[in-house]
Amino acid sequence: MEQTYEAAYAELKQIAAEIENESVSVDVLAEKVKRASELIAFCQKKLRSTEQEVNNIIKQMETKTTPS
Amino acid sequence: MEQTYEAAYAELKQIAAEIENESVSVDVLAEKVKRASELIAFCQKKLRSTEQEVNNIIKQMETKTTPS
Amino acid sequence: MEQTYEAAYAELKQIAAEIENESVSVDVLAEKVKRASELIAFCQKKLRSTEQEVNNIIKQMETKTTPS
Amino acid sequence: MEQTYEAAYAELKQIAAEIENESVSVDVLAEKVKRASELIAFCQKKLRSTEQEVNNIIKQMETKTTPS
Amino acid sequence: MEQTYEAAYAELKQIAAEIENESVSVDVLAEKVKRASELIAFCQKKLRSTEQEVNNIIKQMETKTTPS
Amino acid sequence: MEQTYEAAYAELKQIAAEIENESVSVDVLAEKVKRASELIAFCQKKLRSTEQEVNNIIKQMETKTTPS
């Protein structure tokens, strides 16, 4: 999955806007929602991993910094 | 059934308009109404299946998302 | 009876117009009136059957739709 | 590590500004934070060593100066 | 050390001004402080030797002048 | 007999003025103070010497001073 969060989020927002404007036909609605759910899943995974990573880095920084 | 909801709904609307405008002859009225009922049936089926599909996706999303 | 409602109704309208304009001679009036009453009978029958048919279809539609 | 404090500090400030403006995408956020943590570690090390050095020089100066 | 007090003091002032204006980078701070400490040591040595000389003259003056 | 009271006094005054104006650098201060003390010593010695002795002092001074 070479996808970026930015791209995924942009697509997700696009889908949300389309659905909100009811400019999505019933024919593709399920498909769109499916795509959205995938994008959300991807974004959340990415966010969680980033959060985890950032937390680890911050924790390291703090252990390094605090005794000084 | 390669028919789309959009097309079906458009035809349905067309029929309703024709009937409203009384541009339908009595000879074909029953036929038109029949056609409309078929279209409605198709649309409802389509709607239901879409709804079902969407609900499934949402259910999946919720199970994935809620614990986070 | 391969006659259509449209044709029947048209003929009826024609007769009515003729009678109304008094362009029908009394000698053919009875004949015209006879024809007209036949046409009326046809139309009424057709209308009734169409109504029946339509009502049935709508009833079916409603029974299908309402519980959903 | 031929890096200078100035360069490191400038880069760090740049990263901080980017993060403060939320102009960093999630895709590179972890990377940026990691880079920032490295830069902070480098700067702190450099500062500590400079402080140590300066303190030593000052101590030497004081031992030289006080008896006069 | 062919250095003059004037030159040393001027350099010292320059360094002090630089450090005061924070126009010295952390990278060269220790170096600058070291240089300053050398200059201070040099200046103090020079001042002390001059003072000693002046004091000697005062002592001579006193021994010469007092008995008269 | 080049060294006279007048010359010594003038030189001494010159030195005093220079030092007073702080136009003497620390680098030459000791030298100047030394010279001043020599001039005073010369005058004082000369004041307390007979003509013969004065001539000797001046002769000595000249041998000392000329090469400088």
Added chain:
Amino acid sequence: MSEFHYIKLSELIQKVEDTLRNTFGNEQYWIIAEISGHKFYANNDRHYFEFIEKSETSNDPITKIRGVSWVSGSQRIKLFEQETGQLFTNGIQVLVKVKIEFHKVYGMQLVMQDIDPSFTLGNLELQRRETLHKLATGFPDIIQKVGAEYFTRNKKISIPPVIQKIAIIGSPNSEGYIDFTHTVSSNLFGYKFSIDIYQSTVQGGDAEFELINKLIAIHESGKAYDCVVIIRGGGAKSDFLVFDKFKLSLAIAKFPIPVITGIGHHNDVSIVDMMAHTSTKTPTKAAEFIISHNRQFEEELLILQKAVVIKSQQMLSVQMQRIHLANTTIVNQARTYINFHKDSLTGLHQIITNNTKSILYALQTNLVHLLNQMLSQPKITTASRQNELNNQINNLKVFSQKFIINQKGFVNHYISLINMMKPDNILKKGFAIIAQNGKIISDSENIKKGDELTITMEKHIISTTVNSKIEQDGTNI
């Protein structure tokens, strides 16, 4: 020899004595004379001298007589000396009261009864004024009088900062000389001097020329004297007249080496004092002046030395403070600077940490928002589609019913129309159908009188024959 008439010397002298006594008796006279050949015997308090009167043109005496002052006269002389500050001595002009005394052995002499100090004073003062006037007016390049002061060439010479080589004019045996040399050589400060004595009498008639000669000798010696000191006297009163002399005064005024006087004058200032560079009252004072002059120089040296030392110390102390300040500045500033950077780093650290967290939080929030949208919006969409469908069903129903009703209406319209036109209904309204030969006639043109017509009415059919035929103009209906 006996023929000669002679008397004894004593007889003659007796006659002279008698004549003098008869002529002058005890008469006393105020006379003006100059004193010469003066001797004073302190043990019996007697003055012996001569009164002389000089020619106006030459210095030679034209009259001369012995004078004496006994104890009473001597007391007057003492008062005179006290009052004038001038010794009763050779060369002074006096106004004295005398009586003539004759002694057979010693001859005639004038016994001084009284002396008028004011005459001598006036006389001396007159001479002084004349001399001063001559000096002040005759030599403008040497002497200028400004106010009461006389500025002489000698005064304009600056004394060297230290006086060490001294030429003394005076008498080496005099108290003044001893005082001077003693004071000079035994000075507290240990200053050494080189002193040449130019011996000269400082009183009496020849003193003026001797003094001038000594000045010339000093000048011609070629030695670089720092000053010339003229001294005289000591405790005793002296004769100052020479120091008011014109030539000596002029010589002093133009002498190229500064002249310091110490001529033992308490009450008055001589012209020489006025012309000299510096005048002091006594030789000791002159010596003290020289020592204090040198001392002043040495003190100036010491003041300068002190200034040099103090200023040097100040300078050094200021520099020390400056260095110390620079040191403090550098130390504090370096620490401040490091701390500033530490704080900056901490700040950046915090910004990065906090903002990263808030970025993630915001993103999470956004995502949740989108998720919620996804959860709700599709249902809304399908529901609204469902509504639309339902509407359409309703439309169909309503429109179809309306459509059929309308159609029914149209058909009904025709029904009533046709019904109205049915022959039965027409007959019911009183209309009749006329037929001829079984054919319904609607056009009455061809009907002629006598034609057989069948009239069909609602209830009956009537057969009839035509009786008449007239035009119908609408008025008879």
